[in-house]
Amino acid sequence: xxxxxxxxxxxxxxxxxxxxxxxxxxxxxxxxxxxxxxxxxxxxxxxxxxxxxxxxxxxxxxxxxxxxxxxxxxxxxxxxxxxxxxxxxxxxxxxxxxxxxxxxxxxxxxxxxxxxxxxxxxxxxxxxxxxxxxxxxxxxxxxxxxxxxxxxxxxxxxxxxxxxxxxxxxxxxxxxxxxxxxxxxxxxxxxxxxxxxxxxxxxxxxxxxxxxxxxxxxxxxxxxxxxxxxxxxxxxxxxxxxxxxxxxxxxxxxxxxxxxxxxxxxxxxxxxxxxxxxxxxxxxxxxxxxxxxxxxxx
Numbered sequence: 490x491x492x493x494x495x496x497x498x499x500x501x502x503x504x505x506x507x508x509x510x511x512x513x514x515x516x517x518x519x520x521x522x523x524x525x526x527x528x529x530x531x532x533x534x535x536x537x538x539x540x541x542x543x544x545x546x547x548x549x550x551x552x553x554x555x556x557x558x559x560x561x562x563x564x565x566x567x568x569x570x571x572x573x574x575x576x577x578x579x580x581x582x583x584x585x586x587x588x589x590x591x592x593x594x595x596x597x598x599x600x601x602x603x604x605x606x607x608x609x610x611x612x613x614x615x616x617x618x619x620x621x622x623x624x625x626x627x628x629x630x631x632x633x634x635x636x637x638x639x640x641x642x643x644x645x646x647x648x649x650x651x652x653x654x655x656x657x658x659x660x661x662x663x664x665x666x667x668x669x670x671x672x673x674x675x676x677x678x679x680x681x682x683x684x685x686x687x688x689x690x691x692x693x694x695x696x697x698x699x700x701x702x703x704x705x706x707x708x709x710x711x712x713x714x715x716x717x718x719x720x721x722x723x724x725x726x727x728x729x730x731x732x733x734x735x736x737x738x739x740x741x742x743x744x745x746x747x748x749x750x751x752x753x754x755x756x757x758x759x760x761x762x763x764x765x766x767x768x769x770x771x772x773x774x775x776x777x778x779x780x781x782x783x784x785x786x787x
């Protein structure tokens with residue numbers, strides 16, 4: 490289709506969809522198909538929300554809007570940059586977050602657990618939460634919204650990631666309850682929490698090598714975790730108990746590395762929640778489970 494024939498929002502979306510399909514793009518950073526990816530980019534151009542009415546499809550684009558949209562489509566194809574990096578924004582647990590290439594694009598199924606207030610696994614609303622390996626801060630900030638009386642600590646080893654997390658703390662107006670600290674795992678954490686949530690790097694070497702180009706636009710520090718994907722998770726399991734209050738809960742995403750985890754830790758009673766919106770590889774353990782396991786290790 491000649492771009493000179495494009496007039497309306499619908500025209501540009503159909504053009505983008507077809508161009509993305511022909512280019513063989515991969516979708517896994519907030520959308521799962523070419524049409525939705527085109528919608529994200531075009532709505533960004535129009536400064537319109539994700540729930541815009543269908544009547545928008547018949548609206549004509551100005552020349553400036555058309556040029557900006559086509560440039561975003563072109564970059565998406567040419568550079569294999571996921572849409573959230575092009576727009577600077579994505580959504581997690583129903584909330585908008587600023588993102589850039591210093592942080593992983595939020596997509597964790599943990600969002601569903603947060604929306605359910607971690608029921609039935611939490612006996613009561615937590616007073617304190619740690620989001621370990623926070624990246625953009627999305628998990629911890631979403632927890633702050635779910636638990637309005639809780640104090641939240643976001644931690645990450647990356648100063649650049651913490652800048653993004655700080656921006657999102659300000660964006661959501663939660664600075665009175667949410668703080669961001671630089672820490673290599675638990676190294677700079679000196680308190681205990683009712684809930685520790687973490688989406689650490691967990692991609693094993695084979696999966697990392699096989700990932701589509703779009704994933705290689707994300708910081709490797711936030712993805713790679715050794716041959717079996719458990720480098721960070723091993724440290725986390727060994728140190729989490731002393732940072733949990735009695736009855737405290739640990740929730741960690743390990744994705745495809747779950748198979749390696751269960752093979753390596755056969756005597757830990759992992760709970761694996763099921764998700765209605767898709768996703769897997771998230772486990773739950775309690776402080777007492779971890780202490781009993783450590784005692785068995787001698």
